[in-house]
Amino acid sequence: MKTGRLEAFSDGVLAIVITIMVLEMKAPEETNLKALLDVFPVFLSYLLSFIYLGIYWNNHHHLLQATQKVNGKILWANLHLLFWLSLIPFATSWVGENYEVSEPIALYAFILLMSAIAYWLLEIELIKFHDENSPLKKITQRGTKEYLSIIIYVLAIPVAFFNSWISIACFIIVAILWIVPDKRLEKFSI
Amino acid sequence: MKTGRLEAFSDGVLAIVITIMVLEMKAPEETNLKALLDVFPVFLSYLLSFIYLGIYWNNHHHLLQATQKVNGKILWANLHLLFWLSLIPFATSWVGENYEVSEPIALYAFILLMSAIAYWLLEIELIKFHDENSPLKKITQRGTKEYLSIIIYVLAIPVAFFNSWISIACFIIVAILWIVPDKRLEKFSI
Amino acid sequence: MKTGRLEAFSDGVLAIVITIMVLEMKAPEETNLKALLDVFPVFLSYLLSFIYLGIYWNNHHHLLQATQKVNGKILWANLHLLFWLSLIPFATSWVGENYEVSEPIALYAFILLMSAIAYWLLEIELIKFHDENSPLKKITQRGTKEYLSIIIYVLAIPVAFFNSWISIACFIIVAILWIVPDKRLEKFSI
């Protein structure tokens, strides 16, 4: 099987996930600047989730460019990843309304953790199906960034019950780590 | 006519159907774990429907890969399938809120049944339009799994009025039947 | 300019328009069959609109297959068509809740009329940009069906204020006229 429709379907789901979050930002009833400021935390949680989904789309894009063929297991590993990513709007909405409360922040960290694991599983299935010399081999070499992200997500769950702001800081740090362009990936995807 | 736009449109509809279900999972007003647990049945019904739509997307993907050309009847058979699949979020939402009540479960079974029949009709139209030696001929050979699924959906409708949990178990069994990779399909779609 | 992205964008918009209508079908609060029957008119209006959008997607698909190139005016003629089609869910929702009232039915007829005119304008722009021998010339030959549809839509607007059921019958007749496969189109789009 070729990768065309897998990419098209993933693009579709990610495009929808990234935009339905805006539906959660309801236009305020009142029309003064204060009413707009009340929406601001929801806006910030949307911004953070937009960046995370942008990172996943970018990495997914690079990964699939180095992929030559897919099988049934890879289709399911990809759907598994899309499943966790599709829960981000739900968690974003809960966090946006309650950004100082532990449970929503912990749930957000949990969904980011599961998404990271699902991406890892997708990489593993892709490598299994390609031979040794495939560019996939090098792209999917996991470095400090990959392990660090997962460790930070794991820590952010219990930390949310002590101080939710530390967890939020964790999310921002991981996002910055990933926005910095990944030279290793681009090299192989020209 | 080529299959490109049929695939693109189907991917679009399926991607939307699979993600709009999450919109039904409203972020709870309260922020404790109990409030999250209250959303849990809705989450499980989302998970089940996500898996069913994933199965349909996978099978549709395989089917179209073996297809060389389409005609007007095939376009309508495909739209007919998409119509029933597009009702899954509605049924999922009703089931998620009332998973112990007979009517929502029976409706869910009915929509799964109609989707399975619509898929069958699509296969029939595709075979009619291709010649004897087309790979479609072998891919669409209906085996035990196909007939068993339809029988289980039919049974799940009346059973829901006796015990909705048995019907739910039926849905899970059919899903597992289909998640197991279908060697027969993959062979022909490389 | 090639037609690829015009098709992709149109497919995206049509896929979304066709599926967001389901969001209007809210899962009923109650769980008996009566509650489901209350949703039935909404369901029927969804079914009718699904068929209309299916017809437009089919015809658009055929039209673009015979198209070799597009220009800026064609892009806008296409956006104009998508604009009217995107209003169908709004009208569908209003009709579904009030199918015996004149105003919603008249609005529905008006939007169908404007969509038909927009499709016509798109055809005109496409023909202008292609030479005499293009297959477009023959595909876009307007026959009885095209003129009849527009006349029926125009009539359905005032008729809705006398008897909304006659207007509904008009919509169903036009839909049936168009579901019958159009030999003229398919011939040129192999």
Add this chain to the structure above:
Amino acid sequence: MKTGRLEAFSDGVLAIVITIMVLEMKAPEETNLKALLDVFPVFLSYLLSFIYLGIYWNNHHHLLQATQKVNGKILWANLHLLFWLSLIPFATSWVGENYEVSEPIALYAFILLMSAIAYWLLEIELIKFHDENSPLKKITQRGTKEYLSIIIYVLAIPVAFFNSWISIACFIIVAILWIVPDKRLEKFSI
């Protein structure tokens, strides 16, 4: 990296953004013409935003057709543009309900301004990555129209607090400026 998936993802996001605005137009409870007229300002704000998003889609389409390759920075510049465009439905909804109030109009102007800047940044990143003789060089030559638009958006923000109708007139003038087909772009994108 090739431009295929960047286009597909952008088309997906723009198609969703352009259609979710309709979701904000709730079918009125009542069924007389007056109820429909009450929705009219919301309709007009939808129409204006539809045209703006149509302009962005058209220009983005032309820009990417002259693009041969993309890198990580371009992917992010594109996501940045999509981010601001995705906020248009939120602003549209707020304006539609309160079109005579300063704050919503000023926010609308601000989001249009940020979108224009984001588009500019995308052009800059694209030019950096292509050599001197690329057709991109000429397409992205900024003329009066580009600078005038940005100046008008900037002015529309404070003006909204004096008279919101002047700001609305500004939005309409800029839209008309851009709907007139851009000969310069089409020449290079055949």
